[in-house]
Amino acid sequence: MTELAAGTIARRRTGRGFIPSIHGWLLLLPAAVLLVSFTHWPTAATIIDSFFSTPKGARPAVFVGVENYEAMLDDPIFWRALWNNVVYCIGTIPASIALALLMAVFVNGRLAGRGFLRLAYFTPTVLPMIAVANIWLFFFSPSYGLVDQVTALFGAPARNWLGDPSTALWCIVVVTIWKEAGFFMIFYLAALQQISPRLAEAAALEGASRWYFFRRITFPLLMPTTLFVLVNAVINAFRLVDHIVVMTRGGPDNATALLLFYIYEIGFKFWDTSYAATLTVVLLAILAAVAIGQFLFLDRRVHYQ
Amino acid sequence: MARIEVDSVSKVWGATRAVDGVSFAAGAGSLLVLLGPSGCGKSTTLRLIAGLESVSSGRIRIGGTDVTDLPPAKRQIAMVFQSYALFPHLTVAENIVFGLRVRRTGAAERRERLARVAALLGLDKLLDRKPAQLSGGQQQRVALGRAIIAEKPVCLMDEPLSNLDAQLRHEMRREIRALQQKLGITMVYVTHDQTEAMSMADQVILMREGRIEQDAAPAVLYAKPATVFAARFIGTPPMNILSLGRKDLLLGIRPEDVILGDRGIEAQVESAEYLGADTIVACRVGGELALVRAPGRVDFASGAPTRLSWRRDAIHWFDAATGRRRDDVTDAPQDLIRETIA
Structure with a gap:
């Protein structure tokens, strides 16, 4: 009844020329307002701000061209943060994806208590990052932390894992892998359950080993998921800094300063908003380039059902 | 091999x-x-x-x-x-x-x-x-x-x-x-x-x-279907299984073996479904329904009286209790034989 009435109204409106397009725009307006005011305008404003100086007190912002970018290239902490982020990406992404795939294949099989295992693997994802960071802060604490207590059993001396510039970043990497693998596992698990068990049976009849079947059938069929997870992992590697705030605050000696954490410090601790905008533009450019590259290069090798 | x-x-x-x-x-x-x-x-x-x-x-x-x-x-x-x-x-x-x-x-x-x-x-x-x-x-x-x-x-x-x-x-x-x-x-x-x-x-x-x-x-x-289930699973439409008032035996007869005419058991036509090469006629025999496959096109009004008969060797006997085929029933009830043998 209501559908019928709505149909009649729609027909009457389309008869009047310009009104239907206004009707459409009005429908789009709420979503468009939100998108523009919280996504597109801030992005544009950030790019514009990066070409101006930071306004201070009585001194308004003035156009400075690429001066901010020149300062950035001369900033050793920027290069340190960028390098840290590269190490962090290489350390976390392949490991967490491999672990996620392994766990998904494991809990996809027939085994007792697999519901419990799935839940256990997914728990780190549900926990807030701040809580996670506090748990790991205890694990890594010198002498009485879990890690040191275990290594002490083998006679290793106590170490300040988070206080040592040579180990701090790797501690952060471990926390991230632990946090992310369970999340990615869910995507792999969903994809695995889309694969008909008949395929495995057909392969078993031909004498294919489980590893051969995984290599030739399962893994290629999971490629769309892998691509999706990969893009997400890269974005997360540049986006997630909660645990840094709790665990190290970028220290010691900027050993764990990631790009976004550095932006946060510049912008909200030193209030150098123009320089923060400049760094943000660089971060956006890196993310965009990586995402486009992934889709362009990997898409051709992916089989979509 | x-x-x-x-x-x-x-x-x-x-x-x-x-x-x-x-x-x-x-x-x-x-x-x-x-x-x-x-x-x-x-x-x-x-x-x-x-x-x-x-x-x-x-x-x-x-x-x-x-x-x-x-x-x-x-x-x-x-x-x-x-x-x-x-x-x-x-x-x-x-x-x-x-x-x-x-x-x-x-x-x-x-x-x-x-x-x-x-x-x-x-x-x-x-x-x-x-x-x-x-x-x-x-x-x-x-x-x-x-x-x-x-x-x-x-x-x-x-x-x-x-x-x-x-x-x-x-x-x-x-x-x-x-x-x-x-x-x-x-x-x-x-x-x-x-x-x-x-x-x-x-x-x-x-x-x-x-x-x-x-x-x-x-x-x-x-x-030679071994059971009532086998008899009814093979053949379209399935074999008719009729008790014809008997307690111990079931009579099975395929629709293609039933002859419509003026001899045999009295029946009433319920419906006729024309399929091209033949017509499936549903008939009521006492309280039971029997299907007949008649060649060509046969026109019947619903409720029309008719008679059904079949050859003796087209009959399949089944035990009413177990549903199994009985080949030992040679002496079919006298009234049935008299009325049905064409």
Whole structure:
């Protein structure tokens, strides 16, 4: 009844020329307002701000061209943060994806208590990052932390894992892998359950080993998921800094300063908003380039059902 | 060529006996059909032969070897699945030679065998396509190709034609049968379609609730059904089962054996359904309904009186209590004989 009435109204409106397009725009307006005011305008404003100086007190912002970018290239902490982020990406992404795939294949099989295992693997994802960071802060604490207590059993001396510039970043990497693998596992698990068990049976009849079947059938069929997870992992590697705030605050000696954490410090601790905008533009450019590259290069090798 | 022997095999899941003490043998190079309604255990029996499920009890032998405890790959079998189970990201050619690659057959031999199978099944021009780019019938052929390229002596088929339309099913039926005879494969073929069973099989095993109802050649299954269930499962429309007022015996008569006319039992026409070559007339006999297949077009008004008769040798007797066939009933009730013999 209501559908019928709505149909009649729609027909009457389309008869009047310009009104239907206004009707459409009005429908789009709420979503468009939100998108523009919280996504597109801030992005544009950030790019514009990066070409101006930071306004201070009585001194308004003035156009400075690429001066901010020149300062950035001369900033050793920027290069340190960028390098840290590269190490962090290489350390976390392949490991967490491999672990996620392994766990998904494991809990996809027939085994007792697999519901419990799935839940256990997914728990780190549900926990807030701040809580996670506090748990790991205890694990890594010198002498009485879990890690040191275990290594002490083998006679290793106590170490300040988070206080040592040579180990701090790797501690952060471990926390991230632990946090992310369970999340990615869910995507792999969903994809695995889309694969008909008949395929495995057909392969078993031909004498294919489980590893051969995984290599030739399962893994290629999971490629769309892998691509999706990969893009997400890269974005997360540049986006997630909660645990840094709790665990190290970028220290010691900027050993764990990631790009976004550095932006946060510049912008909200030193209030150098123009320089923060400049760094943000660089971060956006890196993310965009990586995402486009992934889709362009990997898409051709992916089989979509 | 290999003979398949299934010896009192059972498969139990908890309280359900999916397959319950089933024994039969398929002769080398023959086509055996496992027939029955959904849930009768025919697919499970096939999966037990394939080794995709393990038996709860009993033994299975293929070509004289006891394969009961062997993995599927060691049983010298190929299988075609209902869903075809083609690998969606591999081309037709790669799908067909998958097993050869697994077993590390040389590239030259692989190419040669692929060419032979592709020619046999008319897949020559489709070898570079992906399964999603094929029609249902073509996918079916690829699945067949994957099964026969292995040149295994036994091929198992799990309702292979159920996803095709009627026209194509008819074609594939003949093609599969011709292929099976040409290559001398021992084939076990699962279906719920009695037409497939009747037209293709050397031997039909009719199953019901995990047990064998009848194990016979198609012609015997039609001419001498062992039980009321078998009698009503084979033939369209199914055999009439009438008690005609008797307590101990059931009379079975096929619709095509009933003669409409002015002799025999009194009946009333309920409806007539014209099918082209013949007409199915539903008649009420006492409290029971009997179907009659009358040749050509027969016009009856609903409620018109008629009489039904049949030849004595067209009668099947069944025990009313057990449902089993009774060939020992020679003295049919006097009144029935007098009224019905044409």
